[in-house]
Amino acid sequence: MELTTGAILRRITETPLSTAAHKLATIILDGIAWKDGYNGLERGTAAFTLGSLADKMGVSRQHLNLLLAELASSALELLRWKPHGKFAPWLFRFGAVDNLSLEPDHVSPTDDTSLSRESKNKMMFAGKIEIGAASNVHRTPWGDLIKAAKTALPCWNVDTQVIWDAFRSFNQARGNAEVPAGYLLGFMRKWRATKPNQATAGVLRGAAGHNPTPQETVIIDMIKAAPITNRHFHASDLRRAIGSAAYAARVLAISTQYGCSTFTATLVVHGQAVLEGEITR
Numbered sequence: 001m002e003l004t005t006g007a008i009l010r011r012i013t014e015t016p017l018s019t020a021a022h023k024l025a026t027i028i029l030d031g032i033a034w035k036d037g038y039n040g041l042e043r044g045t046a047a048f049t050l051g052s053l054a055d056k057m058g059v060s061r062q063h064l065n066l067l068l069a070e071l072a073s074s075a076l077e078l079l080r081w082k083p084h085g086k087f088a089p090w091l092f093r094f095g096a097v098d099n100l101s102l103e104p105d106h107v108s109p110t111d112d113t114s115l116s117r118e119s120k121n122k123m124m125f126a127g128k129i130e131i132g133a134a135s136n137v138h139r140t141p142w143g144d145l146i147k148a149a150k151t152a153l154p155c156w157n158v159d160t161q162v163i164w165d166a167f168r169s170f171n172q173a174r175g176n177a178e179v180p181a182g183y184l185l186g187f188m189r190k191w192r193a194t195k196p197n198q199a200t201a202g203v204l205r206g207a208a209g210h211n212p213t214p215q216e217t218v219i220i221d222m223i224k225a226a227p228i229t230n231r232h233f234h235a236s237d238l239r240r241a242i243g244s245a246a247y248a249a250r251v252l253a254i255s256t257q258y259g260c261s262t263f264t265a266t267l268v269v270h271g272q273a274v275l276e277g278e279i280t281r
Helices: 005-014 019-030 050-057 061-073 142-152 160-172 182-189 196-209 214-224 228-242 244-258 262-275
Strands: 046-048 078-081 090-094 128-130 178-180
Touching (some): 019 046, 019 050, 019 090, 046 050, 061 078, 142 160, 142 182, 160 244, 178 182, 228 244, 244 262
Antiparallel strands (some): 046 090
């Protein structure tokens, strides 16, 4: 079966299913990404939590699972998997699109302009991003795109503003004033959640194998002032106190002064703020 809206919708209507299963299939179809990068998804894939699907259907979770099983065992061969952890959305794909032997003789002509090619309801990261334009992501056109795309990415559980601030800081540290919008999606795809003990080991590893230099001692002392496990709260509190632009500028200044990574510089900034009474531990 060809991967187009028309082809899948035809297969849905031709497949003997219960009325509720037909409705569920069309809801999943409506959420499918038709080009790689739409909503951060692979082409032909949709992302939903079971809770959101149950709400859209107006049914219980138990009934929803029965409907999903019905679609999976039907000619549509609905597939679902969860690659990003327990609380991340499920990814869905109609397996029939990968089975060309099931394609009927009546297919859309090559000049068919279906929603799969011209959908205005999907989201694509296109254009340029001015790094210093706005610190509040919700006052930019990128806020809604980040929110929609992160549902199927490793940063699915990270606040949209935090992703935006990290992206801006990343580029400011490299002297980038303007970057292609696709860089933002790439940044989100490569997001890595660092465990606190791993972060601590990475930042303080210099003290474990040798006597720290005076500069390393200063950095370590400042970092210790603000527990690393609370770094997200510290970042939020400090941004609220001084603004995101000033926060990013401090991180960049520390990174330049000590020649350390952005992550280490961020922890130093938090420690300085605690020591100066701007935020609490």
